[in-house]
Amino acid sequence: MKKSLNLLIALAMTVALVGCTTSGLTGTTYTRDEARRVQTVKYGTVESVTPLVIEGRTDGIVGTGSGAVIGGIAGSTVGGGKGRSIATVVGAVAGGLAGQAAEKNLTTKQGQEITIRMESGEILSVVQEVENDRYFHAGDRIRLLKQGGVTRVAY
Secondary structure (H helix, E strand, O other): OHHHHHHHHHHHHHHHHHHOOOOOOOOOOOOHHHOOOOOEEEEEEEEEEEEEEEOOOOOOOOHHHHHHHHHHHHHHOOOOHHHHHHHHHHHHHHHHHHHHHHHHHHHOEEEEEEEEEEOOOOEEEEEEEOEOOEOOOOOOEEEEEEEOOEEEEEO
């Protein structure tokens, strides 16, 4: 009973942690370090928009670690002695791989490539996440916001 409870608690923590991950790839998402910093603002008009998929995270920070813990706990409930140790290791490895795949699926986002004709005549392309199912459209007047190495498209 105690092992099942531990497994249930670990699973709940994993779901909570993965659910808290945000991509920060929208035009209105800023990190704490980006707040209160000067940005360069330029204006332009959207020429075209191409829907695309932004791949999910695979760095394993949340998914792999949590999956390994859950898999290890689950594996430790199998067998006894040396068999239990082997099952724990196999469970941890399998759980880590499953957790990494789950993290990638949960953090994959719908994106858009926005091609913009700037007022200067220059044509630029920016890829960013679609926010609230709201795509930019050809003819939209936009602001191009640049800060350090980060560029955003906003209305």
